[in-house]
Amino acid sequence: MPDDFYVVVGENRRLLREVKELRARVTALESSRWWRVHPRFLLRRLSKPAAASEGAVAAPEAVPTAAAQDDDPLLARFRREVVARGSFRDEQSVANARTWEQFLQQLEGREARILEIGSFEGMSACYFLWRLPDAHVTCVDTFAGASSFVARGDDVSGLEAAFDQNVGLVDASRVRKIAADSAHALLELLDEGQRFDLVFVDGSDLALDVMVDACLSWQLLAPGGVMIFDNYIWRSPLGEDPLFQPKPAVDAFLGLVGRNCQVITMSKEAIVQRVELAAQSNGDGALAETAP
Numbered sequence: 228m229p230d231d232f233y234v235v236v237g238e239n240r241r242l243l244r245e246v247k248e249l250r251a252r253v254t255a256l257e258s259s260r261w262w263r264v265h266p267r268f269l270l271r272r273l274s275k276p277a278a279a280s281e282g283a284v285a286a287p288e289a290v291p292t293a294a295a296q297d298d299d300p301l302l303a304r305f306r307r308e309v310v311a312r313g314s315f316r317d318e319q320s321v322a323n324a325r326t327w328e329q330f331l332q333q334l335e336g337r338e339a340r341i342l343e344i345g346s347f348e349g350m351s352a353c354y355f356l357w358r359l360p361d362a363h364v365t366c367v368d369t370f371a372g373a374s375s376f377v378a379r380g381d382d383v384s385g386l387e388a389a390f391d392q393n394v395g396l397v398d399a400s401r402v403r404k405i406a407a408d409s410a411h412a413l414l415e416l417l418d419e420g421q422r423f424d425l426v427f428v429d430g431s432d433l434a435l436d437v438m439v440d441a442c443l444s445w446q447l448l449a450p451g452g453v454m455i456f457d458n459y460i461w462r463s464p465l466g467e468d469p470l471f472q473p474k475p476a477v478d479a480f481l482g483l484v485g486r487n488c489q490v491i492t493m494s495k496e497a498i499v500q501r502v503e504l505a506a507q508s509n510g511d512g513a514l515a516e517t518a519p
Contacts, residue, residue: 299324299325301324301325301328301358302321302322302324302325305321305324305354305357305358306318308357309353309354309357309393309396309397310350312396313348313349313353313392313393313396314348314389314392314393315348315350315389315393316348317347317350320347320350320351321350321351321354323457323495323496324354324358326492326496326498327455327498329491330425330453330491330500331355331358331359334359334362334424334425335359336361337359337361337362337424338361338362338363339359339361339362339363339424339425340362340363340365340421340422340423340424340425340449341355341359341362341363341364341365341423341424341425341426341427342364342365342367342416342421342423342425342426342427342444342447343355343364343365343366343367343426343427343429344367344368344409344413344426344427344428344429344430344440344444345367345368345409345427345428345429345430345431345457346366346367346368346370346390346404347368347386347390347429348386348389348390348393349366349389349390349393349394350393351427351429351457352364352366352390352393352394352402353393353394353396353397355425355427356394356397356398356401356402357397360398362401363401363402363403364401364402364403365402365403365405365416365421365423366390366394366402366403366404366405367405367407367409367412367413367430368386368387368390368404368405368406368430369406369407369408370386370387370390370406371386387406390404391404409430409431409436409439409440409443410439410440410443413440413443413444413447414443416447417443417446417447421447422447422448422449422452423444423447423448423449423452424449424451424452424453425452425453425454425455426444426445426447426448426452426453426454426455427454427455427457428440428441428444428454428455428456428457429455429457429458432458432461432463432471432472432473433470433471434469434470434471434472434473434475434476435470435476437456437473437476437477437480438476438479438480441454441456441476441477441480442480445480445484445501448501449501450501450502450503451500451501451502451503452500452501453491453498453499453500453501454488454498454499454500454501455496455497455498456473456477456496456497456498457496458473458495458496459473459474459477459493459494459495459496459497460474460494460495461473461474477497481497481499487501487502487503488500488501488502489502
């Protein structure tokens with residue numbers, strides 16, 4: 228890729244960070260007691276309906292922050308209680324959590340076991356810990372940053388320290404951190420005989436890595452367990468080659484295990500539930516597989 232591409236990407240990311248910081252400041256100001264009781268701002272807010280009724284053109288509203296865009300009370304509360312206190316670069320990384328709710332509810336009150344492949348700064352791990360106070364989360368990451376981050380020239384220093392700090396805001400005692408590449412870590416977990424109720428695959432963006440993570444973690448997924456492939460339709464900055472995209476690997480993997488899983492959703496994320504098939508005789512001495 229030409230050097231200009233990385234310069235433009237880097238500048239865009241810098242501008243996005245500045246916009247997020249400004250939005251966060253605006254949100255903090257508007258939620259403060261000073262904003263609510265200051266006479267000048269109070270009178271301005273009270274006069275808005277009257278001006279509108281007289282046909283006046285309303286001033287354009289500020290672009291809402293990530294927190295303001297959440298119409299889900301759980302996500303809004305999570306951002307207040309955890310994200311606002313932590314050190315996260317991407318506040319949108321749990322925007323899909325509302326899709327998870329249907330099966331997270333089934334794990335409530337249980338010592339559920341969750342496996343996360345690719346933790347970055349711990350946003351999704353924090354959500355699982357916060358949402359399920361009895362759950363235990365195993366986090367696998369090299370904390371060296373994915374290939375796409377390196378290609379864009381992102382600063383990936385301090386990821387592990389940020390992860391430790393962030394999960395500590397919820398409950399680090401329920402976290403097992405494995406700082407290693409997923410291929411070795413997952414084989415280690417298999418040797419230990421581990422099983423998980425939920426597997427969150429969000430490690431490498433490269434198709435072959437995704438395939439390895441899927442195949443190994445599928446063996447770690449308990450019957451009835453749920454597997455989430457994050458960034459299913461994500462487009463890599465490395466190019467259009469299928470080897471640089473998660474989707475072809477996920478599609479190929481699901482083509483192999485399709486009879487053993489039930490698809491929950493295939494949109495921004497691919498989410499499936501493992502279904503165990505029982506073996507029974509088909510009448511000619513051979514064994515056939517049927518859903519229980």
